Amino acid sequence: MTEQSPTGRLAGRIALITGASRGIGAAVAERFAAEGAHVVLVARTQGALEELDDRIRAAGGTATLIPQDLADLEKLDVIGPALFEKFGRLDIFVANAAQLGFHGPLGHAAPKDWDKTFTVNVTANHRLIRTLDPLLRASDAGRAILVTDRVGHVPAAYWNAYAASKAAVEMMGRLWAAETLRTNLRVNLLDPGPVATALRGKAFPGEEPASQRQPADVAAAFVDLALPGCTRHGELVTLC
Template identity: 30%
Template sequence: MFDLSQFSLKGKVAIVTGGSRGIGQAIAYGFAKAGAKVAITSRKVQDLEATASEMTGIGCDVLVVPAHLGKFEEIQRVVDTVLEKFGRIDILVNNAGASPAMASVLETDERLWDTIMNLNLKGVYFMSQAVARVMKKQGGGKIINIASIDGFNPEPFVSVYSISKAGVRHITRTFAMELARENIQVNTICPGPISTKMMNSHWAHLPPDEAKKQKEEMCQHLPTCRIGEPDEIAGAAIYLASEASNYTTGAEIVIDGAFLLGLH
């Protein structure tokens, strides 16, 4: 009979990339509440420390690892640092992602392409590889990749981001197939619009009143008439990190308030 304890992450060690704010922070808090030891990584140490302090407050054993995950050479250092502190890695959430500028396909230059692809795609691939090598030795693990609905339906003026997120969906499928026999489950969460710094950057250049107006106008066009909250992604991540999902691999969970359906 199914037991709710299958959702527990007690005794598990997790890495959440981009864990200092937004969706990654909500997942890190969720993992902490589910009993995991959590390593959070991103570039700005102050943001990491602030998040870690909240997590310590709820009894979590937390490790802060500042790193630029768009730099290949930083990846193994993160993995080694986590192993040094916790001795194992059971869960990896590849959440760190960015789309630093909007540009048409006619204007996009190589620098923008490399910045986005190095983090969103290359970083996810090689982080997964480095952690999966550890998981294989341990006898299993869970990898969760945060893609986007833009990986289904490309968004105008963020072509490289959209392409990278389509690629993340395929990273999941390729790793899931090859690693199924190693008892490593690899899955994707595809968020729709979620209220974070990344989302709010759409309106950051506008005066506050105009930003509020444009945001409200956008919400009117959403099936749920609202933007989602980071916490609304955490539950799916806990499921995919837990034993409850042991037969779920190569799958995608779209959490978008029916945004994609609303496009048809």
């Protein structure tokens, strides 16, 4: 892994990443830290967060851990005030965490599965936007990256609540971008395409992970959208 550089492209930036304990979230966290950012890592699995923290610190980076289940919505509201007290601002928000939920015919999904998928994929992101928006606006170059999926804008059978929730995330991102045109905040959507993650493994259990791009392969695209000099706004960036 590349060692963190104090003159990296994200030097001095504060970046919060959800779903950070594994997959794309972990890869982005390590890449951001290597570029000089202090990363705030949110995920429900504390052990995995600690292992990631060890890797980041071994490479010369720094991190703050927030072991948090995004389905516990009330606790998300305190993240913004806690970050303000500690850092005074937030420069980058990567909304990466997502849940697949039931993969099958639309009419076969149990209401509790549908609701849980929307809670994690949509409502939690709204709560985070609500608590983090003032901090991102306080940054000299706030950047928000909402991770989406092709099935959120191109209908595909059997993707159920996951596809519907990603469509909702895309509309939230576009609304947020429209509301921040005259600010220093830039909001974009990123569709990384097929990547070997645990979520994809659940959707395609017979697929060989080595046949797909790895999480580290898409991390550079996140850096590009997080840079202070990035001017893209309200766009859907696709890597496939």
